[in-house]
Amino acid sequence: MKDYYSILGISRNATELEIKKAYRRLARKHHPDSTENDSNDEEAFKEISTAYEVLTDPQKRSLYDSGVDPLSQNGGGAGPFGSDFANMFSDIFGGFSFNSGFGNQGERNTTHIKGEDLLVREKITLEESIFGAEKTLQLSLLVVCKTCSGLGAKGGIQEVSCSVCQGAGSVRKVANSLFGQIVQTATCPNCHGAGSILKNPCADCRGHGAVKGHKKIKVKLPVGCTDGSHVRLHGEGNAGRKGGKHGDLILEISVREHDVFMLSGSDLNCKLSIPVTLAILGGSVEVNTLDGKATVDIQLGSSSGTIVKLPGYGMPKSIESSTRGDLLVFLDVNIPTKLDSKQVKLVEQLRDSLKDNKFKPELESIKVGGFWDWIKRIF
Ligand SMILES: [Zn+2]
Ligand SMILES: [Zn+2]
Known part of the structure; x- marks a missing residue:
């Protein structure tokens, strides 16, 4: 039988509080997920937990x-992570998700939890x-819980x-x-990995310090927000917990297609039909652009595809x-499809005057x- 007192480094007449303190200190050190843990000693962690289980239970301690x-009484030293413990968990928390193995157990800091960033898609x-x-x-x-001012x-x-x-x-679960x-490890569903819980949790936010809510804010979008660009607004995201800062609001911009103007890099493309x-x-000619009226100068002898x-x-x-790009106006020359005899x-x-009847066709x-x-x- 192991010396549980020396495992926890306490005297034989240690109080319950002293046992708990010792356990928490050692558990932090030896927990496989702990940053303080350099030995990765799962066995040591099990031993500490067993010692804790025995010494904090008055009946087991006196035995x-x-x-x-005391552990041989119920089937032999399975410790707190034995199958009884696991079954109790699957009964109470059946269906909670397990991480794969040790590690990656999320936020363990119990104070000042920063709010998450909030991503919102905005069409402009x-x-x-x-x-x-x-x-x-x-x-x-x-949003911050008003009842507890976000403290939880x-x-x-x-x-x-x-x-x-x-x-x-x-917690560990044996399946x-x-x-x-198969032994699986999961973030404790009761304290969400913190190791401690609030003594008097706020009833409105259940100790989270934040509740679901709504917020109306005015946002000034800078010029030049293109499709897929992100605008970050510091501190406008989800409320932090237990005095933590708010997360950021991130706007993901998508730009609606315009009926007339097509974006190509920093240039805009459009078409202008003109008579032959x-x-x-x-x-x-004067046209309406996004900046109001503008003049398009058409050179003598322009053909379809000419860019102004x-x-x-x-x-x-x-x-x-x-600094802005350009507006490229593609000319599209309208050739009349119907002429009366006078126009013909x-x-x-005109043809005879231009000597077009002597036109020599040649592919190039x-x-x-x-x-x-x-x-x-x-293209
Ligand atoms: Zn817990
Ligand atoms: Zn609250």
């Missing part, structure tokens, strides 16, 4: 003190993307060791399978940038002339 092994128009916008958002998130307990935080995991923060017994005479003679550039009418080059005569006169590469640039831009 032990009288020289009888192309205009809002270019000029920025002020949005009012209605958020569903965790009324009248200050008082913690006691978790009775389910004895302060270890994790029977075809391949024999304007294409031949050239001239200026309006510098600075595009997208900001980057977020919060005052006029065009024939698609890469010759502006047509190729046009194809490249489209």
Whole structure:
């Protein structure tokens, strides 16, 4: 029979509080998930837990003190992580999720838990993307519990060791399978890995310090938010717990497709249909852009696919940038499909005047002339 007093490093007349203190100190040191644990000593952890189980149970302690092994009474030294313990757990907490093996057991810090970041997808128009916008958002998130001011307990935080995991923060479960017994470790469902629980948890938030709620906030989106960009608003996310800071609000921006203007890098593309005479003679026309009225100068002899550039009418080059890309206007020359006899005569006169009746057809590469640039831009 092992000396449980020396395992915990306490005297034979140690009080219950002293036993608990010693246990918590050692459990932290030897728990396989502990950062203080360098030996990875699962056996030592089991031994400490067994000693704790025996010495904190008055009946078992007096049996032990009288020289009888109290654990042999119920089937032989299975310790707190034996199958009885495991069964009790699966009965009470059947269905709670297990981590695979030791490690990765989450937040163990019991104070100042920072709130999680909140990701919200926000659809904006192309205009809002270019000029920025002020949005009012209605958020569903965790807010500070008003009853306990986020502390999780009324009248200050008082913690006691978790009775389910004895302060270890994790529990083990033995499951029977075809391949024999499988031991799994899980975050303690009672204290969620903290090892301690609040003495007087707040009834409204059940000790979390935060409750589900809503928040309406005004957000100023900077110019140049493109599709897929993220805007982080510090401290506007989920409320922290037990005095912890709020998480951040992260807006994931998606930009709605515009009916007219198509984004390509920091440039905008659009099409302008013009009559054939304007294409031949050239001239200026006024159009509506996202920046209001603008003049498109059409060179004499423009053909379909000719690009007229309006510098600075595009997208900001980057977020919060005052430098903008261009608006590229693709000319599309409208050739009339129906002419009356008078118009036919006029065009024939033009043809003869331009000596187009002597036109010699010859095939050439698609890469010759502006047509190729046009194809490249489209695809
Ligand atoms: Zn626990
Ligand atoms: Zn509360």
